[in-house]
Amino acid sequence: MSDTTDLAYDFRAAEPRWQAAWDAGACFAVPDIPADAPASPRAKYYVLEMFPYPSGKIHMGHVRNYTLGDVVARYKRARGFAVMHPMGWDAFGLPAENAARERGIHPARWTHDNIAAMRAELRRMGLSLDWAREFATCDPAYYGHQQKLFLDFLRAGLAYRRESAVNWDPVDGTVLANEQVIDGRGWRSGALVEKKQLAQWNLRITQYAPELLDALAGMARWPERVRIMQAKWIGRSEGARLAFPLLAPEAGIDAVEVYTTRPDTLFGMSFLALAPDHPLATAVAARDPAAGAFIAACRRLGTSEAAIETAEKQGYDTGLRVAHPFLEGVSFPVWIANFVLMEYGTGAIFGCPAHDQRDLDFARKYGLPVRPVVLPPGETADGFAIGETAYTGPGAAFNSGFLDGLAVDAAKRAAIAALERGGQGKGEVNWRLRDWGVSRQRYWGCPIPVIHCEACGVMPVPDDQLPVTLPEDVRFDRPGNPLDHHPTWKHVPCPACGRAAHRETDTFDTFVDSSWYFARYCSPGATAPVDRAAADHWLPVDQYIGGIEHAILHLLYSRFFTRAMRDTGHLAVAEPFAGLFTQGMVTHESYRAADGAWLYPEEVEKLPDGSARRRTDAAPVSVGRVEAMSKSRRNTVDPGAIIDRYGADTARWFILADNPPERDMEWTEAGVTGAFRFTQRLFRLIAPIAALPAAPPAADPGPAALALRRAAHRAIAAVTEALESFAFNVAVARIHEAANALAEAERAADQPGLAAARREAADILIRLAAPMMPHLAEELGARLAAAGKLVAERPWPEADPALLVAETVTVAVQVNGKLRGSVALPPGADRAAALAAARRDPNVARALESGRVVKEIHVPDRIVNFVVAE
RNA sequence: GCGGGCGUGGUGGAAUGGCAGACACGCCGGAUUUAGGUUCCGGUGGCGCAAGCCGUGGGGGUUCGAAUCCCCCCGCCCGCACCA
Numbered sequence: 001m002s003d004t005t006d007l008a009y010d011f012r013a014a015e016p017r018w019q020a021a022w023d024a025g026a027c028f029a030v031p032d033i034p035a036d037a038p039a040s041p042r043a044k045y046y047v048l049e050m051f052p053y054p055s056g057k058i059h060m061g062h063v064r065n066y067t068l069g070d071v072v073a074r075y076k077r078a079r080g081f082a083v084m085h086p087m088g089w090d091a092f093g094l095p096a097e098n099a100a101r102e103r104g105i106h107p108a109r110w111t112h113d114n115i116a117a118m119r120a121e122l123r124r125m126g127l128s129l130d131w132a133r134e135f136a137t138c139d140p141a142y143y144g145h146q147q148k149l150f151l152d153f154l155r156a157g158l159a160y161r162r163e164s165a166v167n168w169d170p171v172d173g174t175v176l177a178n179e180q181v182i183d184g185r186g187w188r189s190g191a192l193v194e195k196k197q198l199a200q201w202n203l204r205i206t207q208y209a210p211e212l213l214d215a216l217a218g219m220a221r222w223p224e225r226v227r228i229m230q231a232k233w234i235g236r237s238e239g240a241r242l243a244f245p246l247l248a249p250e251a252g253i254d255a256v257e258v259y260t261t262r263p264d265t266l267f268g269m270s271f272l273a274l275a276p277d278h279p280l281a282t283a284v285a286a287r288d289p290a291a292g293a294f295i296a297a298c299r300r301l302g303t304s305e306a307a308i309e310t311a312e313k314q315g316y317d318t319g320l321r322v323a324h325p326f327l328e329g330v331s332f333p334v335w336i337a338n339f340v341l342m343e344y345g346t347g348a349i350f351g352c353p354a355h356d357q358r359d360l361d362f363a364r365k366y367g368l369p370v371r372p373v374v375l376p377p378g379e380t381a382d383g384f385a386i387g388e389t390a391y392t393g394p395g396a397a398f399n400s401g402f403l404d405g406l407a408v409d410a411a412k413r414a415a416i417a418a419l420e421r422g423g424q425g426k427g428e429v430n431w432r433l434r435d436w437g438v439s440r441q442r443y444w445g446c447p448i449p450v451i452h453c454e455a456c457g458v459m460p461v462p463d464d465q466l467p468v469t470l471p472e473d474v475r476f477d478r479p480g481n482p483l484d485h486h487p488t489w490k491h492v493p494c495p496a497c498g499r500a501a502h503r504e505t506d507t508f509d510t511f512v513d514s515s516w517y518f519a520r521y522c523s524p525g526a527t528a529p530v531d532r533a534a535a536d537h538w539l540p541v542d543q544y545i546g547g548i549e550h551a552i553l554h555l556l557y558s559r560f561f562t563r564a565m566r567d568t569g570h571l572a573v574a575e576p577f578a579g580l581f582t583q584g585m586v587t588h589e590s591y592r593a594a595d596g597a598w599l600y601p602e603e604v605e606k607l608p609d610g611s612a613r614r615r616t617d618a619a620p621v622s623v624g625r626v627e628a629m630s631k632s633r634r635n636t637v638d639p640g641a642i643i644d645r646y647g648a649d650t651a652r653w654f655i656l657a658d659n660p661p662e663r664d665m666e667w668t669e670a671g672v673t674g675a676f677r678f679t680q681r682l683f684r685l686i687a688p689i690a691a692l693p694a695a696p697p698a699a700d701p702g703p704a705a706l707a708l709r710r711a712a713h714r715a716i717a718a719v720t721e722a723l724e725s726f727a728f729n730v731a732v733a734r735i736h737e738a739a740n741a742l743a744e745a746e747r748a749a750d751q752p753g754l755a756a757a758r759r760e761a762a763d764i765l766i767r768l769a770a771p772m773m774p775h776l777a778e779e780l781g782a783r784l785a786a787a788g789k790l791v792a793e794r795p796w797p798e799a800d801p802a803l804l805v806a807e808t809v810t811v812a813v814q815v816n817g818k819l820r821g822s823v824a825l826p827p828g829a830d831r832a833a834a835l836a837a838a839r840r841d842p843n844v845a846r847a848l849e850s851g852r853v854v855k856e857i858h859v860p861d862r863i864v865n866f867v868v869a870e
Numbered sequence: 871g872c873g874g875g876c877g878u879g880g881u882g883g884a885a886u887g888g889c890a891g892a893c894a895c896g897c898c899g900g901a902u903u904u905a906g907g908u909u910c911c912g913g914u915g916g917c918g919c920a921a922g923c924c925g926u927g928g929g930g931g932u933u934c935g936a937a938u939c940c941c942c943c944c945g946c947c948c949g950c951a952c953c954a
Contacts, residue, residue, distance in 0.1 A: 053954050093954065166952075177952040229874050229949070305950050309871040339871085343951090358871075433951095440952065510954070548948060551874080556951095584876095585947085628947090657894070659882055664947075666882075673907080674895055684909085729883070733893035740893090743910090812889040817935045819889055857934055863888040867934045 009683035009776065011647030018778040019126055027792045028073075028128045030084050032523045032534040045081035046538050047073040048518055048577075050546030050554075053090045054114040054136070058121045060586035060629055060655075060667055061547065063639045067652045067772075068583055068661050068728070069545045070127045074771035075723050076542075077128070078796040084538055086133035086521040087122065089115050092143075092510045094177060096444045100476040107444040108472065111138055121640055126648045126774050128792070133524045137513035142520065143446035144467025145529035146512065151449060151460045152568040158204045161458065164437050165277070165303050165342075168196035172479040175441040178304045195277070195299040200439035201448055201506070205560040209234055209431045211574075212559055221579035223662075226551045233552050235432025237261045240416045241346065242425025244272055244322035247331055251283035256322060256334070259345030259430055263419065264411035267400035268352040268373035270363055272322050273315065273337035275347040281336045284318045291316055291336060298338045305341065313362045314338045325424045326401060337362060343434050353390065360390040373400045374408060436557060438509045443474055443482040445507025453494035453501035462495050468503065481505055514554055515561035518544075518576055529570055536572050544577040548662075551582060581726055584664040590624035590635040598634040602641075606669070626666050637667050649773040650676040656772050657732040678736070679776055682769070685742055686762045690783035695755035702751025704744075709803055711741035712761035716799035719768045732772070738765050759784070764797045813838040814865040815847040823864075831858045838864040 022028065034041065049069035052062055073085040089111075096107035115136060122129075135142050153159045167176040171191035175198075180187045205212075213234045216227045239261035246254055256272060274281045276298035285292035294316040301308050320334040332350075339358055340349055353363035354372040363370055370386050374395040381398050397403040397411040406414055419425035439448065447468045449461040461468055471489040474482040483489060483505040494501035516529070522538040523531035546554075555577070562576040591599040593614060605615050612621040629636045642651050654675035658665045698705065715738035722731035742761050748754065763784055770777035770791045781791035806827055811834060813821045821841035825834060835856055838844055848866060855867035 050954095055954090090954070095953085175952075179953045181952095223875095225875055232873050233950085235873095303952080306871080309950085311871090313871095361871095436951080442952090509952070511951095514954085547954095548875085550949095550954085552949060553951065554954085657882090663876075663883095668882085668895085670895060671882075677908095678894090681909090727884095730893085733884075736893050747910095810889075814888085814935070817888095817933095822889065855934060857888090859888055863935085865888080865934055 008687065009680055009779065011649065011679070011775065014779045015124070015126060015648055015775045018775045019123065021778070021790060022126075022128070022792060025790060025793070027790065028077075028083075028085060028130050029132060030082055030130060032531065033537055034082070042080055042082040044538060045073075045076045045083045045543075046541045047076065047083060047085045047543050048521070048541045048545070049087075050544075050550065051088045051090050051514070051517060052118065053093060053095070054111055054118055055095060056114040056117055058118050058639050060637055060639060062122075063125065063651060064583055064586055064655050064661070064665070065545060065547070066122065066125060066127055067655050068581070068726075069543075070125075070652075070774075071656065071723065071728060071771040072543050072545070073128050074774060074792065075796070077792070078767070078771070078794065080795065083128075084133075084521070085127075085129055086524075087127070087129045087131065088134050088517060088521070089118075089136035089138075090510065090514050090517075091115065091136040091138035092445045092507075092513055094442070094444075097442060097476065100444075104476075106472070106474075108138065111136070111444075121643075124640070124643050124648055125652070128774070133521050135520065135524050137446070137510075137517065138444070140467045140469045142517075143513070144469075145520070146446050146508070146516070147449035147461070147466050147468060148463065149516065149529050149565065149568070149570065150508075150512075151463070151466075152570070153203065153564055154450075154460060156564070156568050158207070158564050158567075159201060160204065161199050161201055163197045164200050164202070165195045166198050166200075166441075167302050168194045169479075170194060174479045174481075178302065181302045181304070184300050184302060184307075192300050193302055194296075195303060198439070198441075200437050202435040202437050203560070203564070205436045205557070206431060206433055208560050208563050209236070209433050211563065212433075212556065215559075215575060219575065219578075219580075222577075223580065223582055226548075226555065226580060226582060229551050230556055233433065233556065237430050237432070239263060239412075239428060239430060240419055240425050241428040241430075242325060242419050244325070244332075244350065246334075247321045247323060250280060250320060251286065253280050253283060256280060256348050257346040258348050258350050259428065260350060261430075262352065262355060262412070263415035263425075264397060264400075264403060264406070264408055265352040265355045265373050266324070266326060266350070266415055267397075267403065268354045268371045269324060269332055269350050270353050270359070270368045270371065271333050271335050271351040273335045273340050273349050273351055273362070274318075275340040275342035276336055276338060277342040278336070278340075278347045280320075280334075280348075281318075284320070284336070288318070291318060294336060298336075301338065308341065309339060311338060313358065313365060315362060315366060317366075325419060325422065333368075335362075335366075344432060345430060354386045355390055355392055357390040357392075360386065360388070364388070371399060373397060373403075436509075436511075436560070438512055439506040440509055441481045441484075441505075442507055443470065443476075445510060446513060447483070448504045448506050448508060450504045451492055451495060451501050452504065453497065453499065455499060456494050456496045456501075459495050459501070465495070483507070511554060511557050512561075515557045516565065518558070519562070519565065519571060530565075532570075532572075535570075539571065539573045540576055540578045543579045543581065545581045545583065548582040548584070555580070581661070583661050584659075585628045586667055587626050587664050588629050588635040588637060588667045589626050590633045591621050592624060593619060593621055598632070600634045601637055601669075628664075629667070642672065646672060646676045647679070647775070649679055649776050653679065653732070653773055656728040658729065660729055661726060678739075679773060682739060682765070682773075682776065683780065685739060685746070686765065686780045687783060689758050689762045690780070692755060692759070694759060697756040697760075698753030701753030701757065704748035704751055705753035705757040708741055708745040708754070708757045708761050711738055712757075712764045713799040713803040715741075715768060716764060716797050717804055720796070720799075723771070728772070731768075735765065735769055735772075738768070766791060767794060767797050809861045811838070811861065812863045813841055813844050814863060815844060816868055817865060820844045820847045825861075827861055829860070831860075834858050834860070834864055838866075 047069055049065045073083050077083045091111050096111050099105050099110045100107050167181050169176050169186035169189055169191055171189035181193050240263040241259050243255040243257050276295045285295050315335040315337040318334045321331040324330045351359040353360040353370040372386050375398045376395045397406045403411045416427040449468045451459045471486055490503040490505055518541050519530045523534035558576050563574050565571040591604045604612050604621050606612050612623050614621055654672050715734050718734040719731045766777050766780045777791045808824045809827050810822050811825050821843040823837045851868040853866050854869045857865040
């Protein structure tokens, strides 16, 4: 282990000192609203990282996230922007309730203790945060405003109640989150989980589906993949809604409505399938116990789409039959199937096994007919058959009556036209996106501010009675929602008629809390949810940074919420995040002892041959795969311990240097020590320069001085470009190069201008490294600069264009695409000069002897390629 | 299952149609040091004595030229609506 007690750069003393200096100078504070008529208004820049859930300790994912954001914030500040960079806490959620049930700690106490611990850890990272804006979503001063927003949404028709399914644990008598359902059973009780219908609040996100989809195209600073994922999630589809008449009505139902995107394949129909929750399925179950048993089995799959779709396809034949819209006198069986979702379309499908894989799997299992109706190009009607793979590609309709010969798209239009003529159906645009269910049967969340009155119905809590705060005296010694059990909290008079009524005891989904926090940061003390002037000034967020796992839900809900706030008069903007960056995970090797127990990295000693053994007893340890850090596998590294041992700058530098930030990074001990050595090297390189007397620049500098100046100014250009494009690992590499150039100059013979060039290069290097290693930059800056200005307050260096122009460029010469030589040319050399120089290269000349040059390609300053024919 | 992404030396990666391997880790050699998990210098894709050939997960294609664009396949990762 390196002894870090007597190093040249004492980070343990320096880091807290510079953090105190930034605080004392209020370097990172900005006003909610800029002062009137400023002499030179600075453009605003709002940098935000996804706020953390206060679990108790920061983890490496947080360190990565906040380091990335801090580099952007510090860089933009140096570029002259007025940067707002706030921090807060996503403080409601299940873990606090779990802690309360398991350890008897009140969720509020647990949460606030965790926040205090994590705030201290974040402060040690040296982040350029405006802590004056901090809040937690569990503060009534925050969630009270959220209740106001909800009531505004309710008045605007954007919130409504309806029945929807939850995971119900019949033993604990409680609603479970999807993550609490393991293999169809409750995580605590082990009981088989059932789907249960409850009246729940929903937000009408589907009303904004077209706008949310269309706006994606203009979001140039969002990753392409996130936009694609959101577009697929919103899922606009064109198709047909049509009714299949039942041959015999069942419980008053005489037809089944189906939505399909493939009306061209109607002639390939083989069966009709209902979702297990479909009203007709319910009706059949009322008289058919076997159907009821099948539906009950489907309910045990839980509510998660992944669980439903990965389960083996199963069905139950109801015995009912439906008529075909086009085929006179032909009917098809009606099944109940576990893979049909009630939430999508109409909750019923027509099955065309030949051209849909799920339908095919189902048909093969139950021996239903498979009739191809789309003929792939080049196939013949007689020779074409479906095996175990459905055909979903292009082709011409066949076996399809009046559609025969039409291509897929034309056949769709013709089928829809025929349905509309016959009054059996119509063309329809459908959306995969569903309304957002926000009710949660939990204590530790924002209370939904409504009152249920037997006489008046659902009444909003009057604005002057907000916030509806959570009661503190709650008990977690029995299952269910403590708000519901509370002896007095829910009993209130009806705000309209004054009779005894009761509060809604459900709380909001925590995604609601995180759907507008970025707006609250603009004016965290406002008496309204947001101060319009402040929000109009700071929004949208210029750069948002967080994990790719939030690509859909959090980001889409925030985009919806912003529009809903716009339409209720709270905001001017539609899009909350102008720029988005999604980072990869932090991973680590995992270790297991012979008995299978997972070991923490610090319990393991790595040997030079790559094997590993336990530190305590030298027992062999098997080195497992590199995967996301998780407590269960114990492959975690504690950021606090890393900062203790190496300092915040080292942790930040390693995280930035290791790999591109959008990819998963592997945390390694070797990588950390490498980063640590570089911080020390930079100090050793620059501190002596600071001790030299300042020298004037030379009018005619020597070659080493000029080379150093060129290297330093090239570094400015390269680091700037790398930071602008989030290529932080490339920025690190360019800083390494500049440091190498400075070290080389140190070894050069003394010459005119060298001392001045070294001082200039050192000063440039300090400022280029400052966003990434801010403490070390201040330490060196204080030694190098006479005046006491903080590096955090100094501008970004500017490259001298004259020093960026290369004296010569190397142009590669290819013959038939293979490298045969290279020539040095002045930059911008013309085609004739380049081709002539290329032909003079002996290696090239030899390669050209073999044949006749038929084509000459010249890309200025890059390449010459001779195409030679035999 | 469906949707999205990623894959380059021993390792992390650079190059986004134009000299593959910048920069760093590791390793090898040398120097300094009382010592070293210190510092400094040099070397380092594979095969080959060399000329040279091969090489960006695998296969095919477009192009004068492909890590980069297109198609198929393999592997790994993220999301799937009550984890945050």
